[in-house]
Amino acid sequence: MAHKRTTLLVAALTLGAALTACTGNTPQNQGGGNQGGVKVANDEPGKKVVIGFSAPAADHGWMAAITNAAKAEAGKYSDVELRVVEGTNDVNLQISQVETFINDKVDAIVLLPFDGAALTPVALKAMKAGITVINVDREFDSPFAARSTVLGDNHGMGVSAGNYVCERLKGKTDAVVAEIAGIDSLPLTQDRSRGFAEALASCGLKVSNRVAAEFTVESGEKAAANLLQAARRIDAIWNHDDDQGVGVTAAIKNSGRNEFFMVGGAGSANVMREIKADNGPHKATVIYPSTQGADGIRLARLVVQGKSLGDLVEVEVPRQVELYAPVVTKDNVDRYLPTAFES
Amino acid sequence: MSEDTAAVAAHEQQRAPVGKDNGRGISGLLASPAGRNTGLVVALVLLCLGGVVTAGDRFADVDNLLTILRLAAVIGVVSVGMTFVITGGGIDLSVGAIVALSSVWATTLATQGIANDTHWIVIVFTALLVGGACGLVNGALIAYGRVVAFIATLASLAAARGLAEIISNRKTQIVNVPGFAAFFDASVLGVPVLVVIFAAVAVAGWVLLNRTTFGRRTFAVGGNPEAARLAGIDVRRHTVMLYTLLGLCCGLAAVMLVARTTTGSATHGGLYELDAIAAVVIGGTLLSGGRGTIAGTVFGVLIFTTLSNVFTLNNLSISAQAVAKGAIIVVAVLLQQRLARRSGA
Structure with missing residues (x-):
């Protein structure tokens, strides 16, 4: 039996090789090189890749985690040399950092960017210089400014949170749902709120009370305190951001209210620990991955080494990778806790 | 410095004793006007040596030099203007906010529409006008409203950035005016236009401060306003002019930032007030007024941007760079205090 299977396998392989040899347009691969889609194990060391990494200032937990995760990922590969520059919210400085990478002729x-549009000109310059640019989280305003883009799904976060609220409040048509948003004028906040409203509408609910904070602990506390004053009874709260959620939780504890459950956003480790221990208002959180930068490092390495994204048939690395926004509950928290960020 | 001497004389007197310290070792050398700049040049050379030793060819490279200068250009223009205000005995905390407001106002759909119908220079004039107007308001509040400069410009800081957020609705405004980006992206004999503008502003600032009546009056007003008033200088009008000049510099810096990013945004110019004041102070301009040097300011800007570049090239951490910056400021200010005590004695 075992022998028969081996024979079949050899036959199939020979046939496949013959077919490829006859019909393939591309010259045969010499084990690596830059031809794209060479199906070797992706983690095996390839040619040396120098990657420059720049992100905004680490002024809240999620942003700090972005850089830390990227560094940790690069450390796993012997063929990656990562150059991390000072995180900054000054676009003038961030542009000069990218210019330094271009001068240094890094591979990727x-x-x-602190501001996607403001960094577009220098990203275009880098692409023109033949450098692989991977855009993370905040999009450039030109499709030619990056080889690939890694994004979180802001709209999807709202949808996931809304669906979870619907599920828990099933049949309660008079339920009071509150929302604590992040910085209201940012497109990402608008996307999250839109997704949340759409998902709630699908089960006949709506947002009764909505306040906006500014992603900081202090602003979260203030917004939540106002919200709790405004609404005498609440059934569910969705808070967009777990960093500001530290302040929201503090305000809830101070008020002594416990008639509602809370859903977080972004997915910090302390919220996940709270969900796991079931000792606070958080019963779930939706993830906005803080590992996007780390994924950017991996993609950059694959593109430069001419490898494909494993498990895809496509020979090139995709133009855009939009990450999923799963709901983390007590049942599945162990799966997500290892990659969660500390706020 | 005696109270009743005429203003210009007061300024001369203040400068004079500094020379006497020559020959008293290093601190004496550093105390002479030429010596102060020598100290800065030495610091810059040491930094560059550090860059060459640690980063070699990557540092000593024309492209890298231009990267440093392009980074220095925007904050440099603001710092030159700041030198005038501080020399004149004032302070301006609102420069970053004025840069933001000017960049936003110069890139609204309306402004861009007019620019598209006429010429891209409209964007430049709008930014200069907005910056100048902000400076005028600051100056008027301080000179005629008798609000302390620190408080008046703190108020402008909040108000200007708030206004920028309202106008832009906190969105990033992208510039699509043909010719504008092309002009500022170009190079003259291999030198980027932004750097040429910075050099022109620095030279013009030096001439204005050291070779004109306006400059003499600035020293006088900063050194001893009462003496300057008695000498027949309209101190209040001069103060308004100083802040307006700084406002114009902010407007110009906004144009340069818009060109570099092709965007106007309410987040532009974050903490520029601190960068500019730090550069001016380590350059040797007295925070209490009466003594100022444009060359020192330019060196101050170059020291900070070179430091930032060397750290970037060496892949050094965020925190180490901040500590180094802090240390440089403290050393410069300690040195300055010693000099002030000597020249005051």
């Missing part, structure tokens, strides 16, 4: 740049 992984860039989480």
Whole structure:
């Protein structure tokens, strides 16, 4: 039996090789090189890749985690040399950092711009210089400014949170749902709120009370305190951001209210620990991955080494990777806790 | 410095004793006007040596030099203007906010529409006008409203950035005016236009401060306003002019930033007030007024941007760079205090 299977396998392989030899347009691969889609094990060391990494200032937990995760990922590969520059919210400085990478002729740049539009000209310059640019989280305004883009799904976060609220409040048509948003004028906040409203509408609910904070602990506390004053009874709260959620939780504890459950956003480790221990208002959180920068590092390495994304048939690395926003509950928290960020 | 001497004389007197310290070792050398700049040049050379030793060819490279200068250009223009205000005995905390407001106002759909119908220079004039107007308001509040400069410009800081957020609705405004980006992206004999503008502003600032009546009056007003008033200088009008000049510099810096990013945004110019004041102070301009040097300011800007570049090239951490910056400021200010005590004695 075992022998028969081996014979079959050899036959199939020979046939396949013959077919490829006859019909393939591309010259045969010499084990590596830059031809794209060489199906070797992706983690095996290839040619040396120098990657420059720049992100905004690490002024809240999620942003700090972006850089830390990127560094940790690069450390796993012996063929990656990562150059991380000072995180900055000054676009003038961030542009000069990218210019330095261009001068240094790095192989790839992984860039989480403070402002996507403002960093577009210099990213275009880098692409023109033949450098692989991977755009993370905040999009450039030109499709030619990056080889690939890694994004979180802001709209999807809202949808996931809304669906979870619907599920828990099933049949309660008079339920009071509150929302604590992040910085209201940012497109990402608008996307999250839109997704949340759409998902709630599908089960006949709506957002009764909505306040906006500014992603900081202090602003979260203030917004939540106001919200709790405004609404005498609440059934569910969705808070967009777990960093500001530290302040929201503090305000809830101070008020002594416990008639509602809370859903977080972004997915910090302390919220996940709270969900796991079931000792606070958080019963779930939706993830906005803080490992986007780390994924950017991996993609940059694959593109430069001419490898494909494993498990895809496509020979090139995709133009855009939009990450999923799963709901983390007590049942599945162990799966997500290892990659969660500390706020 | 005696109270009743005429202003210009007061300024001369203040400068004079500094020379006497020559020959008293290093601190004496550093105390002479030429010596102060020598100290800065030495610091810059040491930094560059550090860059060459640690980063070699990557540092000593024309492209890298231009990267440093392009980074220095925007904050440099603001710092030159700041030198005038501080020399004149004032302070301006609102420069970053004025840069933001000017960049936003110069890139609204309306402004861009007019620019598209006429010429891209409209964007430049709008930014200069907005910056100048902000400076005028600051100056008027301080000179005629008798609000302390620190408080008046703190108020402008909040108000200007708030206004920028309202106008832009906190969105990033992208510039699509043909010719604008092309002009500022170009190079003259291999030198980027932004760097040429910075050099022109620095030279013009030096001439204005050291070779004109306006400059003499600035020293006088900063050194001893009462003496300057008695000498017949309209101190209040001069103060308004100083802040307006700084406002114009902010407007110009906004144009340069818009060109570099092709965007106007309410987040532009974050903490520029601190960068500019730090550069001016380590350059040797007295925070209490009466003594100022444009060359020192330019060196101050170059020291900070070179430091930032060397750290970037060496892949050094965020925190180490901040510590180094802090240390440089403290050393410069300690040195300055010693000099002030000597020249005051």
